[in-house]
Amino acid sequence: MMNLLRSAVSSSKRSSVLRVVAVATATSGVVYSTDTGTRISVAIPESIQESKSLPWQFSQSLINRTEQSLFGNLAAFSARVSPKPEAAASNDEKRAPVEDSDSVKPPSGGFLGRDTIANAAARIGPAVVNLSVPQGFHGITTGKSIGSGTIIDADGTILTCAHVVVDFQSIRQSSKGRVDVTLQDGRTFEGVVLNADLQSDIALVKINSKTLLPTAKLGFSSKLRPGDWVIAVGCPLSLQNTITAGIVSCVDRKSSDLGLRGTGREYLQTDCAINAGNSGGPLVNLDGEVIGVNIMKVLAADGLGFSVPIDSVSKIIEHFKKSGRVIRPWIGLKMIELNKMxxxxxxxxxPMFPDVEKGILVPTVIPGSPADRAGFKPGDVVVRFDGKPVETIKELIEIMDDRVGQRIRVVVERSSKETVTLEVIPEEANPDM
Known part of the structure; x- marks a missing residue:
């Protein structure tokens, strides 16, 4: 083979026909290019031989990058590039954010490669932590709650689930907010609960470190489509950094579909394996970005896991920073989204139903609510909210944002082609609703 390579290199200096030579990794062979296209010729041992002559057309787009090789100016390529595991940092040196690492390359070309999932896991892995919250009664420890979290700020802010770190029964923080945090590199910290929103099941935990901590990059859940590949990372049963892969099954699974009461919410549905201890861990896209927070699964079925979309989580974090809690306006309407069918x-x-093509139907107005006082009636169809056309409940909620006590103009269509403009002043929702 070396003689062949030497002769090939020598001949490439004299002829433009042979431009590229590379060693075929599994067997012996060469890659060469002609004016009519690039071909691969491979010599396969008879023990594994299926065909003695297999010339394939070879696309240049399959070569991710060109590098200098041991054979001079030959274009070398590799089918697999595995990053070296990063050594654990000492307490005296700073850890670079995960997303800034040059050792793990994001997927390119829009296709799922052999290392795509492994690379995404390597990017997010150092920022995923194991959480353990002691639980007890009158000072006697009776057990612990385990879960996962993601470091989203180098100062030690961890994103997780509220039910992992908060006692839902008494609506207070368990064990006075103490959370035991274990990093991927084995370091342990004692954290405290900064904020928790029970309705969305999102919480923030804070640890203090003398060095910068690895962080995860937040993506955009609005870019997801059903069928997109994702991975779930967490610590099920305290097994640090367990990786499972799957696809997005639904991007807008409504809480009402799951039998959950209260304010309407939407979840990402995935078939990634989710188990006890995964709660609070990240759902990650193939770029290694967090696009959801895993919170629950259906016990009676396999492949039915649910995550809070990261776009919603980002808004909750903004509320935490601004007010220390999530402020939700309430107007007192039961609503149904309309479509043409x-x-x-x-x-x-x-026959007297309003002549509309889209909008939000109001089947019920809660007595004594802001909507009731504003003059809403059952059967109204909301078509404009604060001057903007609306088709979904999500759009209406986004327009209200945190505008408690502010007057909002609403245009509704009623029977007999009657158009009415109302003014409603939202109140802050009861957190227990």
Whole structure:
């Protein structure tokens, strides 16, 4: 083979026909390029031989990058590039954020490669932590709550689930807010609960470190589509940094579909394996970015896990920073999103139904609520909210944001082609609702 390479290199200096030579890793062979296209010729041992002559057309887009090789100016390529594991940092040196690491390359070309999932896991791994919260009664420890979290700030801010670090029964922080935190490199810290929102099941924990900590990059859940590959990272049963892979099954699974009461919420549904201890861990895209927080699974079925979308989490974090809690306006309406099929069915059943093409139906107005005082009636169809056209409940909630006590103009359509403009002043929702 070395003689062949020497002769090939020598001949490449004299002829433009042979431009690229590389060693075939699994067997012996060469890669060469002609004016009509690039071909690969491989000599396969007879023990594994299926065909003695297999010339394949070879696309240049499959080569990720060109590097200098031991054979001079030959273009070398590799089917696999595995990053070296990063050594654990000492207490005296600073840890670089995970997303700044040059050792792990993001996926390129828009295809799922052999190392795509492994690289995404390597990028997020150092920022994933194990959480343990002692639980007890009158000072007697009776057990512990375990979960996962993600370091989102180099100063030690950890994103996790509220039910991991907060006692939902008494609506108070367990064990006076003490949380035992274990990093991937084995370091342990005692953290405290900064903020917790029970309704969204999102919480922030803080640890103090003398050195910068590895951090995860937050992505955008709005870019996800059903069928996108994702990985779930966490510490099920305290097994540090367990990786499971799957796809996004649904990007907007409503809480009502799951039988959950209260304010309508949407979740990411995935078939990644989720187990006890995964709660609070990140759901990650193939770029190694956090696009959700894993919070629950359906016990009676396999492959039904749910995560809070990171876009919603980011807004909750903004509320924490601004007010120390999540402020949710409430107007007192039961609402149903309309589409063309539902509208056609309602018009067929009720000839006096408003003549609309889209909007939000109000089947119920809660007595004594801000909406009741504003003059809303059952059967109204909300078409504009604060001057903006609305089609979904999510859009309406986003427009309200945290505008408690502020007057909002609402345009509704009623039967007999009646258009009415109302003014409603939202109140802050009861956190237990």
């Amino acid at each position: 539902i509208i056609a069915q309602l018009k067929e059943r009720y």
